[in-house]
Amino acid sequence: MREIADRLRAWHDAGTAYAVATVVSVGGSAPRQPGAAMAVSETGEAVGSVSGGCVEGAVYELCGEALRTGTPVRESFGYSDDDAFAVGLTCGGTIEVFVRPGPLPEAALTAISRDEQVAVAHLMDESAATFVVWPDRHTGSSGLADVDRVVVGEARAMLDGGVTGVRSVRCRDGLDVFVQSHAPAPRLLVFGAIDHAAAVAKIGSFLGYRVTVCDARPVFATPARFPGADEVVVDWPHRYLNEQADQGRIDGRTVVCVLTHDAKFDVPLLEVALRLPVAYVGAMGSRRTHDDRMRRLRDAGMADAELARLHSPIGLDLGARTPEETALSIAAEFVALRRGGSAAPLVRTAGPIHHDTAAATGDVA
Template identity: 80%
Template sequence: MREIAGRLRAWNDAGTAYAVATVVSVGGSAPRRPGAAMAVASDGEVVGSVSGGCVEGAVYELCREALRTGEPARESFGYSDDDAFAVGLTCGGTIEVAVRPGPVPDAPLDAIAGGEPVAFVQALDGSGAAFTVRPGGFQGGTGRADLDRVVVGEARALLDTGRTGLVSVACDEDLEVFVQSFAPAPRLLVFGAIDHAAALARIGGFLGYRVTVCDARPVFATPARFPDADEVVADWPHRYLGGQAERGLLDGRTVVCVLTHDARFDVPLLEVALRLPMAYVGAMGSRRTHRERNARLRAAGLTEDELARLRSPIGLDLGARTPEETALSIAAEFVALRRGGTSAPLSRTRGPIHSVLPPDLAPAPMPLS
């Protein structure tokens, strides 16, 4: 829903009636993930997508029917790969779509626009009940205080890790809710103000990360040299990272790329990074640099388990030569790690193309000890 939130807010302001279809579960080679959404306005305008085109026509009609009746609906589209093309779901797999007449409350739409953490919760029992859940409060509900407490607690648990999905409510076996989390963009922290950092900042922004470039040398750490970064910081890398951790600004989605390959910067920084529950920590350097750096980190007291988290030399073996190719190899590695990919060519693998593992199941943020 993030992609269509702005249009939904405009429809709310204009008093335009609309219905929203949201993917609530998928199986097999489904083209979109849970949370993908399409909205249809009363004048026939369509925004968003639930299937990349496979079943958009059928979902459009479901939305038109919800607008006509004012009733929510829930529909599954699931066909085998052999007959999918004939009926429209060309990729095979299954998707389940929940349709509800609008409007979506302004509160979650405004929070999404402002980059605030928020979860939008829909009850799938036909009641149309919905919640807007923030870390410190919530709006909406089912009309039952005991049930609302359980639903809000489940929603906050998913919001803490940026996860979206179906939840069966333990205290009411007839109630299932769909929790859609909108957390701030994951962070990509690039240490070392070199040409590879500029290329990595570009690809990080393209992938939806909030990118920070940090270097202890102010003459190199300038916004003019890194126009694609969201922020450029002149500070000692280990001090900056430690400060971010202490302020609770890192989480299990954070990616750290150390490009300095200078022991004065690398070792203190990696001492901090490898003790934090982040998604990825990688360091640039030759194999000789890697061996020497590991020896220094062991001498500094890091355990073998902590060292095992370090991706070094950084990146996948793509035969990269240029800064842009190197940035691609690095990004490919941390995407594969975050999403449970094998990094193998799809032509040589079997089974579902998309990982069935929920992404970003990492521990919650942890302050420095």
């Protein structure tokens, strides 16, 4: 939803009617996860995607129907063995889509655009009542106090866990609610203001990360050199990372890339990074640099279990030469780790292409 929120806000401000189709559940090798959304305006403009192309045409028509009738629609799509050309997912998976006529509450669009921690909950009945739920407050009502209490409580619990999905409303048989949790974008911290850092920042931004480049040398750490970064910080890397952790700005989705390959920066930084609950820590350098770095870290008191978390030399073996190719190899490694991929060529693997690393998915990247 985040990727279309600004367009929805523009339609909202212009008074343009629209309908929103959201993936609420998936099965098998589905191309998009719960929370993926497509919207269609009354003028016929479409933004977003629910399937990467397989059923977009059919969902576009459902949005048009919802606009004409004002009635929500709940529809499932799967592969048809009897008619391979029927509307469905050629990948063999299934998706369930919930289509509701807009507009979404202004509070929801504002919160999503501001990257706030918020859940948007839709009752999946004819009312399509919508709730906007923050950790400490909420807006919206179904008109039934017991339903409101259950929906808000469920949405708040799912928001706390970063979970998106369908839940039953316990006090009403047959009534479901779809809750979409929105969290701030995951962080990519790039240490070392070198040319490779600019390429890593660019691909990190493309992947949906909030990118910070940090270096202690002000002559190199300038916004002009890193247009792909959200912020450029001049500070000693280990001190900056410690401060971010103390401020609660580091979490289990954070990616740390150490690109300086200079021991006076790397060792103090890695002593901090490898003891934080982050998703990934990678360090650039030759195998000789890696061996020297590991020796220094052991001398500094790092345990084997802590050192085992270090991805060094950083990246996958793509034969990369240029900064852009190197950035691709680094990003491929941390994406594979995040998604549970093997990083092997698909032609050499079997089974599902998409890996389910968790029971439910949040709208985070």
